[in-house]
Amino acid sequence: MTLAGDTLTISVTVNGETTELTVETRRMLSDVIRDDLGLTGTHLGCEHGVCGACTILLDGRPARSCLMLAAQADGSEITTIEGLASTDGTMHPVQQAMHDSHGFQCAFCASGFMLTTVALLAAEPKPSRERIRRELSGNLCRCTGYQSIIDGVETAVALIDTEGSDR
Amino acid sequence: MxxxxxxxxxxxxxxxxxxxxxxxxxxxxxRYVADINPPGVLHAAFVRSPFPHATIDRINVSAARRAPGVVAVMTAAEINAITNPFPPFLMLDGMYTPLFWALSDDRVRHIGDPVALVLAESRHLAEDAAELVEVDYTALEPVASIADALRPTSRQVWPKADGNLLYDSSTEYGDVDAVFAAADRVITERLSCQRQSNQPMETRGTVIEVDPRTGHLTVHSATQTSHVLRWVLAALTEKRSMGSSIAAFARNKDRRTAFIAGARSFMATNKDSLGNQDNSGARSQFRKDRSFPIHMQRIGLGLLAKDDYPTVLAQDIGGGFGAKGSVHREDVALAAAAIALGRSVKWIEDRVENLTDGGHAREEDLTVSIAVDHDGTMRGLKVDLIVDQGAYPGFPVGAGFTTQIMQVMFPGSYRFEAFGMRSRVVATNKGKYVAYRGPWANETWARERMVDIVARALRMSPVEVRLRNMIGESEMPTHMITGPTIDETMSVRKTLERALQVVDLDAFERERAEAAEQGRHLGIGFACYHEAAPGPPDYMDSVNAGSDALTxxxxxxxxxxxxxxxxxxxxxxxxxxxxxxxxxxxxxxxxxxxxxxxxxxxxxxxxxxxxxxxxxxxxxxxxxxxxxxxxxxxxxxxxxxxxxxxxxxxxxxxxxxxxxxxxxxxxxxxxxxxxxxxxxxxxxxxxxxxxxxxxNGKGDGGWSCATHVCFVDIDLDTGKVAIPRYVVVEDCGPIINPAIVDGQVRGGVAQGIGAVLYESSIYDESANLQATTYMDYLIPTTMEIPDIEIHHIETLSPGENDFRGVGEGGMIGAPAAITNAIEDALAGRGARVTTQYLPPTTILELAGVIRPD
Missing domain, CATH: 3.30.365.10 (Aldehyde oxidase/xanthine dehydrogenase, molybdopterin binding domain)
Structure with a gap:
């Protein structure tokens, strides 16, 4: 059996926009996001599910797009890093907080960390530092030693809290 | 904003x-390199050796060439015919540097050695076809360790070398024998550091864009050194006879004028330094390899004749830590393929390739002796260093040059009356050797480990031994015994004194005693270093006369x-x-x-x-x-x-x-x-x-300094080492941006923690690499790296420009502080830490909980 020529049509909602895509059945979701949709903010660090750089939100939950076939995403709602900031360029509070805290250096891992953080704060708006460490332990960063990223999550908590009370 | x-x-x-x-x-x-897709780009996959050491008897690419979407399959026969070999650069007296090519032709020398390049319409199709390339190998006896390499009967990795010894150099400063004879005691230990890998989160990658109209190459690459990449690609892809190069150069007046002007300006800028250069390195290379001057001349003349150098365009890069400071064989193969096919090509390395052939570092054995008096005065230092360079040296800087830096920096901030060092570099069947964040850092690890060993032998505190021997402000200006000037920017003593104010040793001892009652083992470790970033004006000439021109x-x-x-x-x-x-x-x-x-x-x-x-x-x-x-x-x-x-x-x-x-x-x-x-x-x-x-920093300069203090809490049920507190007191002069400096320090310490507790590019006794995924090569996570407490001292230098470097320091100090803390925690059980890598089993062995098998 040769799969090389096999294709499949799927429907996905990416950053709020619903698209139909014809993809080879063997292709990974990460490849389709990067190559077919041109959303190159999703990065590939290890392509075997350990580093977490390719993390996206799949129906609101963090998922490794390098371990999922694109076919498996049929009918789901996907958020990538490009979907976080407002259309006018205003950063999402998590992005703003990472900026304020000098969260990242080379930032190759940043999208994965920030999308994991968005999911964490949706589930637990005021996590303890220990909880933050645990939740982010599936994402690797080689530059920062993590402290500034964890500080960034704490800053995001404060920022979202202030924004909430302003409203 | x-x-x-x-x-x-x-x-x-x-x-x-x-x-x-x-x-x-x-x-x-x-815009990282993987994000760049020129129109019609071909995707590359390399066929790599599954053997650590073998001859290549036959390569059959016909099935791969027929595979869907494949445009070309190129082996050494095609690629090396249109490229030059990587020539020896930075040659040192007593060193042989092998010439090597983009693809291996008759022999493979490590797991992952590239032998063929497949170019196809997509990466999937290229990788499919790569599996169809048939290579017949005859396995040769592998050289899997430093011990293997030094055995006279071991198979040679490079036929022109002396066995597998590529470099052997000894230097003495002061009368080493007399000082060792006069001192009360000599304490000797053999220390070894495992093979490590830089592991930036972004792998290597290069996209070569060909202008269909002019043939001009634009090279997008994850490189730390864009101009070197440009020149090396220009040099190694211009293969032509010397006669035709000379004729072309003679014809091109603009080129001649530009070259002469460039050479004049370089000579004028570096007049003093160039005058100091000696040619002993080239002579020892020539004794082993008579062909190298011919390649060098051909390359040099080719560069003069070449009228269109590639453009390198490197933008956002996902980390490097030294690994991307080399020009890699793959880059040359890709450039040659792009030229041959007239098509743009793209290669994004995968993680397995990166762990295998993306660069290894630091596998070193060090036998260190310290001549010391009973009162703790360290008088003499002797070091016997052996570096396992693997099969290929990084280009342009291999292990030989790094040993020179190690030698100059080995005495650290201590007064020694005499110092002798022998440095050897050996070839083995392992992945290539590259610079990794503070490439010379094992001088600090070995020295600071030894200071603790000396202190323990003399029943003194490690802090006391450091303070007794460390050069202080009242003695400045002075010189390291190896040459470089020590001025007030060598503030290691100040950082240690500040560290002692920050950490309360008495409180720690009380805490240790309480923990011991609960069966927990606490330890504290210190490490002190100074780093030439940029160093005093006489620093580079102490390392290698004439190399100032490089800086x-x-x-x-x-x-x-x-x-x-x-x-x-x-x-x-x-x-x-x-x-x-x-x-x-x-x-x-x-x-x-x-x-x-x-x-x-x-x-x-x-x-x-x-x-x-x-x-x-x-x-x-x-x-x-x-x-x-x-x-x-x-x-x-x-x-x-x-x-x-x-x-x-x-x-x-x-x-x-x-x-x-x-x-x-x-x-x-x-x-x-x-x-x-x-x-x-x-x-x-x-x-x-x-x-x-x-x-070039002359007249400004100065040292970047720090003391690291690591606290450990060891669980002897599991062998897990926790780091409840880690303190860095650093002095890089006036700080441009404190948050960025802190980030550099923390990132370096995190890599040091990885080096000691988690990371090893381990090969088995047959030179098979055992750590080829992130399930085996363990990058520490948020759960392993603690918050790092950083204190700053900002010593001004006498010069006008006060900024001093901070990128590497975290990693220079950390392995020593951590291993010292671990030995301190387990000292009551007679532990002696002699390896940098201390995974849980080793911890349990050191503590006598389990026996080594």
Missing amino acids: SADHQTSGLGFVGQSVKRVEDQRLLTGNG AEVARATIEADGSVVVYTSQMPHGQSHETTYSQVAADELGVSIDDVKVVWGDTRRTPFSLIGTGGSRGGPLGGGAIKRSSREVRRMLIEEAARMLEASVDDIEIVGGNIHVAGVPSRGLTFAEVAGAVTATDPSAHPFDATVTY
Whole structure:
């Protein structure tokens, strides 16, 4: 059996926009996001599910797009890093907080960390530092030693809290 | 963004200004090499050796060539026919550097050695076809360790070497035998460090874009050294006879003129240093390899004849830690393929390749002896170092040059009356050796480990031994026994004294005793070092006479017709936030906001030449120093013109917030655009203000210093080492951006923690690599790296430029502090830590909980 020529049509909602895509059945979701949709903010660090750089939100939950076939995403709602900031360029509070805290250096891992953080704060708006460490332990960063990223999550908590009370 | 960057009136340097890089990098708008897809690009996959050591008997590519989407399958027969070998660079007396080619032709020398290149319409199809390439190998006896390499009967990795010994050099400073005979005791230990890997989160990658009209190559690459990549690709893809090169050069007058001017300027800039060079390295290379001068001449003449060098365009890079400072064989193979096919090509390495052939480092054995008196005075030091370089040296810098730095820095901040060192480099069947963040760092690990071993032998505290032997301010200026000047910037003692104020040793001892009652084992470890970043003016000549010429950094600053400030650096940022820090430095020099400064990097058409790029903690001291001086020069030009326009003396002009005015009369000021416009009005072709400055740190310089203190809490049920507290007291002089400096320190410490507790590029006894995924090569996570407590001392240097480097220091100090803390925790059980790598089983063995098998 040769799969090389096999294709499949799927429907996905990416950053709020619903698209139909014809993809080879063997292709990974990460490849389709990067190559077919041109959303190159999703990065590939290890392509075997350990580093977490390719993390996206799949129906609101963090998922490794390098371990999922694109076919498996049929009918789901996907958020990538490009979907976080407002259309006018205003950063999402998590992005703003990472900026304020000098969260990242080379930032190759940043999208994965920030999308994991968005999911964490949706589930637990005021996590303890220990909880933050645990939740982010599936994402690797080689530059920062993590402290500034964890500080960034704490800053995001404060920022979202202030924004909430302003409203 | 501008809200972040209000002028404080105090200047930007010294403030934790938020990063200007973030707007693009945090929103997914970075442009990393994998994001670049020229029209019609072909995707590459390399066929790599599954054997550590074997001859290649036959390669059959016919099935691969017929596979769907495949455009070409190229082996050494095609690639090496149109390329030159990597020649020896930095040759040292007593060293042999093998010549090697982009693809292996008759023999493979490590798991992952590239033997063929497949180019197809997609990466999937290229990888499918790569599996169809049939290679017949005959396995040879592998050389799997330093011990194997030194065995006279072992199979030679490089036929022209002396066995597998590539370098053997001994140096003595002072009368080593006399000092060792006179001292009360000699304490000796054999220490060994495991093979490690840099592991940036972004793997290697290169996209070569071919202009279909002109054939010009634009090379997008994850490189730390864009200009070196450009020159190496130009040099190694120009294969032609010497006669035709000479004829072409003779015909091309522009090229001749440019070459002569360039050579004159280089000689003039580096006159003193070049005069010191000796040729003993080239002579020892020639004794082993008579062919190398022919290749060198052919390459050199080819460069003169070549009329179109590639452009290297490197933008956002996902970390490097030294690994991307080498030019890799794959880059040359890709460039050759792009030229041969006239098509753009793209290669993005996968993680398995990166762990295998993306660069290894630090596998070193060190036998260290210290001659010491009973009162703890260390008098003599002897070191026998052996580096396992694997099969291929990194290019242009292999292990030999690193041993020279290790030698100069080994005595550290202690007074020794005599020091002797033997350095050897061996070849084995392992992945190539590259620089990894503080490539010489095992001098600090071994020395600081030994200080603790000496202290324990003398029943003294490790802190007491350090303080007794460490050079203090009252003795300055003086010299390290290896040559370099020690001035007040060698502030290691100050960092140690501050560390002792920060950590309460008495409180720790009470805590240790309480923990012991609960069966927990606490320990504390110290490590002290100073690093040449950039080092005193005589530093590079102590390492290798004449190599000063390598270290100059060039920067250009301009004020454009619209008044904007643009600075051009030859640094190659890959996480260190150069764009932010250089904006800070230039903005302060010019009296503008950092939002008014644009930093240009990575584009060889626009940035000044550098032989290094980013590495060696140069970004602050040399890169920053060059930016500061070029900005200052352009300010001088601007003020001169403004003074003329304002009919005032240049001495009376000041610039505040972009307003150029006579001091005290800001209301009658001029903007940058007005002054620049006045120049372009009279001569529209003029580039209003433009200054290029070469800066090598001479006369400024100085040392970057730190003391690290690590606390450990060891669980002897599991062998897990927890680090409840980690303190760094560092002195890199005046800090440009504290948040960025702290980030560099923490990142380095995190890699040091990984090196001691988690990371090993381990090979078995047959030279098979055992760690080829992130399930085997363990990068520490948020659960393993604690918050790092950082304290700063900002010692000023006597020179004008005070910035000192901080990129590597975290990793230089950490392995020693951690291993010292572990031995301290287990000292009651008789533990002696002699390896840098201490995974849980080793911890349990050291503690006597389990027996080594």
